[in-house]
Amino acid sequence: MSAPPPAVEAQPKRRSGVRLEWITTPLLIVAALLAWHAYVTEFKVSPFILPRPMAVLEGWADLLRTRSTWWHSWATVYETIAGFACALVAGVIMGAVLGKIPWLERTLNPFIVASQVVPKVALVPLFVVWFGFGPTTKILLAAVLAFFPIFTNTLLGVKSIDLGHRDVMTSLNTTWLQRFRHLELPSALPYILTGMEVGIVLAIIGAVVGEYLGGNQGLGYLLIAKMNAYETDMLFAVLIHLTVIGFIFYLSVGLLRRFLIPWHESVQMERRGR
Amino acid sequence: MTAATTTEIELAGVEKRFSTPEGEVHALARTDLDVRKGEILILLGPSGCGKTTLLRMIGGLLAPSGGELRVGGRKLWDGERRDGVAVQELGIVFQDALLFPWLSIADNIALPLKLRGAPRATREAKAASLTKLVGIQGFERRWPRELSGGMRQRAAIARALSYDPEILLMDEPFGALDAMTRDTMNLELQRIWMETGRTIVLVTHSIAEAVFLGDRIVLLSPRPGRIDTLIDVPFARPRSLALQSTGEFQAIVKQLRARLEAIS
Numbered sequence: 001m002s003a004p005p006p007a008v009e010a011q012p013k014r015r016s017g018v019r020l021e022w023i024t025t026p027l028l029i030v031a032a033l034l035a036w037h038a039y040v041t042e043f044k045v046s047p048f049i050l051p052r053p054m055a056v057l058e059g060w061a062d063l064l065r066t067r068s069t070w071w072h073s074w075a076t077v078y079e080t081i082a083g084f085a086c087a088l089v090a091g092v093i094m095g096a097v098l099g100k101i102p103w104l105e106r107t108l109n110p111f112i113v114a115s116q117v118v119p120k121v122a123l124v125p126l127f128v129v130w131f132g133f134g135p136t137t138k139i140l141l142a143a144v145l146a147f148f149p150i151f152t153n154t155l156l157g158v159k160s161i162d163l164g165h166r167d168v169m170t171s172l173n174t175t176w177l178q179r180f181r182h183l184e185l186p187s188a189l190p191y192i193l194t195g196m197e198v199g200i201v202l203a204i205i206g207a208v209v210g211e212y213l214g215g216n217q218g219l220g221y222l223l224i225a226k227m228n229a230y231e232t233d234m235l236f237a238v239l240i241h242l243t244v245i246g247f248i249f250y251l252s253v254g255l256l257r258r259f260l261i262p263w264h265e266s267v268q269m270e271r272r273g274r
Numbered sequence: 275m276t277a278a279t280t281t282e283i284e285l286a287g288v289e290k291r292f293s294t295p296e297g298e299v300h301a302l303a304r305t306d307l308d309v310r311k312g313e314i315l316i317l318l319g320p321s322g323c324g325k326t327t328l329l330r331m332i333g334g335l336l337a338p339s340g341g342e343l344r345v346g347g348r349k350l351w352d353g354e355r356r357d358g359v360a361v362q363e364l365g366i367v368f369q370d371a372l373l374f375p376w377l378s379i380a381d382n383i384a385l386p387l388k389l390r391g392a393p394r395a396t397r398e399a400k401a402a403s404l405t406k407l408v409g410i411q412g413f414e415r416r417w418p419r420e421l422s423g424g425m426r427q428r429a430a431i432a433r434a435l436s437y438d439p440e441i442l443l444m445d446e447p448f449g450a451l452d453a454m455t456r457d458t459m460n461l462e463l464q465r466i467w468m469e470t471g472r473t474i475v476l477v478t479h480s481i482a483e484a485v486f487l488g489d490r491i492v493l494l495s496p497r498p499g500r501i502d503t504l505i506d507v508p509f510a511r512p513r514s515l516a517l518q519s520t521g522e523f524q525a526i527v528k529q530l531r532a533r534l535e536a537i538s
Contacts, residue, residue, distance in 0.1 A: 162372070164368055164370055164372040165372055165374065167335055167366075167368065167372070168366075168368070168372050170334070170335055171333060171334065171335060171361070171364065171365075171366045172385075172386050172389055173334075173356075173358055173361045173362070174389055178389055182374075182385065182388075182389070183374070186374070186376040189376075261376065263375050263376045263377075263417050263419070264375070264376075265419075268419075
C-alpha cells in the first residue's frame, strides 16, 4: 500500500567506479608540487626562504628514519590525547549538567562567555609559572582549547532534545538514569561528535603551541629547533609530519562517528556518496 | 458492579487551568466522563477546545488542576504525582511517530519492554508479532528514517501496544498523513482494535474520521473547553470505507458539522 522506503534506492556512483576525490586529491597535490618546483627554480628562490619540494620530501624521509623524531612525535601525540581526553570528560559532563539545569546555566553563562573570549594561548605563561616546562603545561593548554567546542556542542545537544521524545519517555514511566541512557545521551551524541571533531584539531594546536614556548620535546620544539638552525627544508618536513598526524586524529574521530551514530544523517549522506 | 467493570477511565470534575504571563487560562472546565472498556471514544472539537489537554491528563503527561481521574479503577493523579501502576495501562500514540532515530524499527517497538527489563528473546518475539499485527513485517532492521510516514505511525502504534496496555490513547495520530494513507490507517486501526480488543481514546479534528472510527463521539466546545455533545455512532463492525458515502453516515457528519460551526 504505502510507498517503498526511500533508502532502498541503489547507491549511486559508488559501485560504478572510484570516488571522485580519490582521483582529484593526488592530482591536485602533484600539480601544487610542480608549481612550487617551477616557481623555486624559475625565480631562483633561496632555499632558506623556500626549499625545493624534493628537498622537503627528502627531509621528511630523513625525519622518518631518525629515532628522535618518533620520540618527539610521541610527546606531541601523548599531550594531544591526554588534553583531549580531559576536555572530553569535562566538556561532556559540564555540558550535560548545564543543559539539564537551566538556572545554573543562566548563572554561569557570563563566566563561560568570558572564559571563551580570553585568548587561551595567552594563558601559557601562567601555566608555565604554575606547572613548569613539563608536559602538564602542554596537556592543560590542549585541554583548555579543546574544551569549549565540546562543551558548547554538548550543551546544545542536550538542550535540543525533541519535546515529543521526552513525552514518550514520560509516558513509559522511565527512571532518571534510563532517560539519560536511552534518550539524552544518544540524542546529544551527534552534537558531541561534532564538538570532538573541532576539539581534536584544537588539542593538537594547544600541544604544539605549548611546545613552542617551553621544554625540549615534541614536534613544536622540533619546529623551533629547525628554525633556529636555518634548516627550512626540515621545517617544512616537520610541518608535513604534523599535518599527517593531525589527519590521523581527525579521521579517527570521523571513524568514531560512523561507528557510534550510523543512523545519523551525516553518516547516511556520506555512505550514499553525498 | 457491572457499571464498575465496564468503565475503564473515569473522570469526575476534572479540570485544567494554566497560568500564563497574560493571566490564567481555563483550558478545560470541570468535566465528567466515563470511557467504557473496549470502546473507541473520539474526542472531537475545534482547536483550543482542550481535547489534547484532556488526553494528556488521561495519559499521565499533565496533572489536572482539580477533580479525580481513575484508570482501571486506580486513581491516576495524586496532586502532581502519577500512579506508576495506572500508567502501565496506558499506551500513547502522538501526532508524529516520535520513533527514536538511533534504534531500528524492532528496537523502537521493543524499547518499552527493554526499559522494563525484559530479556532479548522476549523483546524480539514481541517485536516480530507486533510488526505483523500492524503490517510492517520485513522492516524490523530498518532505521525509522527509511520508512514512510504511514509506516512509521504503524511502528509507533506497535510500540504503544508492546507492553500490552489496556488503553490506547491517540492524539491526532493520522493528522500528519496524506488523505489516502489516512483512509488506509483508519481501516488498519479498526482491524488492530478488533484483533486486540483495547480501549481507544482518539483525538481528531476530522469529522469523517471521528464518525468512521468512533463508537461514541465527544464533541468539545472551546473557551473554556467543555463537553458539548456526546453521540453514539450506530454502525456495525467492521466498517468499510464505502460506509462513508451512505446517507446515514453523511447525516451524522452533517449533524456534527452544524454543531461544530455553532460552537466555534
